[in-house]
Structures are given as structure tokens and as C-alpha cells.
Amino acid sequence: MLHIVKNIQALAEVVTAFSDGDSLILIEQAVFAANPQHKAYRQIQGLDISVLVSDAKARGIENRISSNIALIDYDGFVELTVTHTNSVTWE
Numbered sequence: 372m373l374h375i376v377k378n379i380q381a382l383a384e385v386v387t388a389f390s391d392g393d394s395l396i397l398i399e400q401a402v403f404a405a406n407p408q409h410k411a412y413r414q415i416q417g418l419d420i421s422v423l424v425s426d427a428k429a430r431g432i433e434n435r436i437s438s439n440i441a442l443i444d445y446d447g448f449v450e451l452t453v454t455h456t457n458s459v460t461w462e
Contacts, residue, residue, distance in 0.1 A: 373455035376401040379411045381461035386414050388459075394451055396443070398423045406435045423448060 372392075374385050377399045385395065395418050397405055404411035405422045416439075424442040427433040436442060443451070452458060 373451050373458035375458060375460040376404075377460065377462045379404050379409075382411055382414050385461050386418075389418060394419045394421065394455060396421045396423060396448065396451060397440075398426050400430075402427045402430060402432065402436075405437055405440045406432060407437045408435070412437065421447065421451065 374395045376397050378401050402422050421441040421443045
């Protein structure tokens with residue numbers, strides 16, 4: 372399952388639904404959680420996480436994203452949707 376997360380508030384629910392083999396992509400406002408200094412980072416630490424680089428750049432935090440998290444472009448986003456048969460968007 373691919374979990375597409377748009378805001379930080381959704382992370383608490385996402386973590387409870389996350390299973391082995393799942394991936395998480397942070398987009399829009401959720402990209403802030405990829406900063407190790409953010410309080411929400413602890414919730415997602417250790418999961419298979421990607422961040423949409425254009426959203427991180429738009430918010431000026433691309434250089435604050437954890438090195439354990441992949442920065443991907445739209446092609447990478449499409450690849451994740453191909454890799455995972457099912458996806459869910461969390462708002």
C-alpha cells in the first residue's frame with residue numbers, strides 16, 4: 372500500500388494503518404514532518420518514506436529533510452504508484 376499524506380495531522384492515523392511492505396510519501400504540508408527537528412518526525416521514523424521534492428522546495432525546507440528519507444520528483448511519485456497496487460490519500 373502507498374500512503375500519500377497531505378498534512379501532518381493525518382500521520383497518527385497513517386502510522387496505525389502502516390504495514391510491512393507499505394511506503395509513505397509526504398506531499399503538500401506533510402513535508403514538514405520529514406525534518407528531524409519537527410515533533411512529528413518521531414512518528415514516522417523508521418518507515419519507508421519519500422518526500423515530493425517540489426513541495427519541499429516550495430516550502431523552503433529541501434535542505435532540512437532527513438538523510439534517511441528519499442527526495443523524489445513526479446516521475447518517482449509515479450513509480451511508487453506503479454510499484455504499489457493500492458494507494459490511499461490521507462488529508
